[in-house]
Amino acid sequence: MVTRRQALAIVASAPASLLLGNTEAHAAPWVRTDSTVRTWGNVMLIGDSTAAGYRTHLVSLLRSSDIGPYRCDLQAARSMHREFPRYPSAVRAVRSARRAGFDPSAYVIAVGANDLRYGTRTAAAATTMFDTLLGAIGADRTVGICTIYGLRSPGAVRYNRYLAEATTRWPNLHILHWAPIARRHREWHQSDGFHYNLRGSRHRNVFLVNAMREMAMVEAARHQPPPVDPGTTDPGDV
Secondary structure (H helix, E strand, O other), X not given: OOOHHHHHHHHXXXXXHHHHOOHHHOOOOEEEEEOOOOOEOOXXXXXXXXXXXXXXXXXXXXHOOOEOOEEEEEOOOOOOOOOEOOEOOHHHHHHHHHHOOOOOOEEEEEOOOHHHHOOOOOHHHHHHHHHHXXXXXXXXXXEEEEOOOOOOOXXXXXXXXXXXXXXXXXXXXXXXXXXXXXXXXXXXXXXXXXXXXXXXXXXXXXXXXHHHHHHHHHHHHHXXXXXXXXXXXXXXXX
């Protein structure tokens, strides 16, 4: 007989995709848009399958996060700019959102694991990859891109280095430091080293929702008037 503790351990270590459904099984992107105006918005999350392991939990977090309007577009096997049959890129997600009338001022990008296979082998390819996506979004938008980590992927280090270099070309780009968190919690990963089990997916969702709020806050701060220095005020004008 399986004890309750053993059952919980099995669930915690199981791939979230087996328990709750993952976009790996679907060709079409999973898209959710909420137009409700809340404190922090508007912001868009664009992710690959590493961000789609526990979608119901992600939606629950967003509902309680005071974020809105928001849009989530998650797609298995997604790359930043390369198009493959049935797997639209992050660039296409940006364009699809705008065609649908959602044109946010802040973005969170949780894409990159698939790009390791063909997008970051050289500095020139990585430059094209990041610049194509950021160019499609626009230099006037606030963008955060997650660093990536894989249990057996030294290429992730190279990807993260190229991402850091991209910030020198794009002042609106912010690095979202997921890799050091994932590195400290290897038990969150599935056997492939990139996807997450149920426990890992929950922590990943918390990180992504916090990142969406943070990027919305950064974007809002950009439009605040500069503070007035009381020492430069002419007393005669008071």
